[in-house]
Amino acid sequence: METIDLTTLRNFSRRTGQATHPELLDARPMEHVNKIEIDEEHVTIEFDEKTTRYYNANEIVKREWVYKYNDDPEFVKAVAKVIEVARKHLKDLPDNVACPPGCAECCSGYEPFVSRADVQRIADHLGMSYADVMREYVVNRPSADGFHVGWLRKVSEDLSDKCVFLMGSRSGRYYCGIYEARPHDCGDFTPIGCDDVDESLSHKGEYKTGAPFKPNRKRGRGKRL
Ligand code: SF4
Ligand code: SF4
Incomplete structure (x- = not known):
């Protein structure tokens, strides 16, 4: 490069x-x-x-x-x-590239880094404070240049586990529970050359996502389907 x-x-x-x-x-x-x-x-x-x-x-x-x-x-x-x-x-980027609906393999085993703006957007989206989102959903590890404040937590301490905001595990097809407010790292992710694609899923047909992620104020961490 x-x-x-x-x-x-x-x-x-x-x-x-x-x-x-x-x-x-x-x-x-x-x-x-x-x-x-x-x-x-x-x-x-x-x-x-x-x-x-x-x-x-x-x-x-x-x-x-x-x-x-x-x-x-x-x-x-x-x-x-x-x-x-x-x-x-x-230059070889095709106009129309997309992941098979429901794949989301990359939402496991990959830690999206978050900036202050990302955390604030997620906080606004969930109706929470910046500090609460940091505490509940972010591993606090500021980058050397101070731009990133950490990365999104997984559902367990295992880094290869699912993102805390990933939804749909019961159906076997997944979706992002905070799609509109997801970190820039996630929005910029591209399937070009992706080796992790779940090839059992079809590109065809409608895929209706379920309810968005809701914070569980009593237990922390939130509710996943
Ligand atoms: S095809 Fe690749 S980039 Fe797209 S959702 Fe699946 S694992 Fe992620
Ligand atoms: S925030 Fe959404 S898109 Fe990003 S890793 Fe988590 S579930 Fe996937």
């Missing part, structure tokens, strides 16, 4: 008003780039602005972004380099 040193962007950001730290740079538009054109004045990027993932189809809104670089060509060269790498790695 190719690595780019984004720290040089800091030199330019003071003058241009761009993000002052690489982590703050909004690189999301670069994640689904379809086309890039670079001429002497502009970088033009066509990308998928919004992908709505349904269980067996993706709805994609496309957009074009033109960056005019006048007195900061080096900044744009750096951005263009990042985009080139993104394009190189994602």
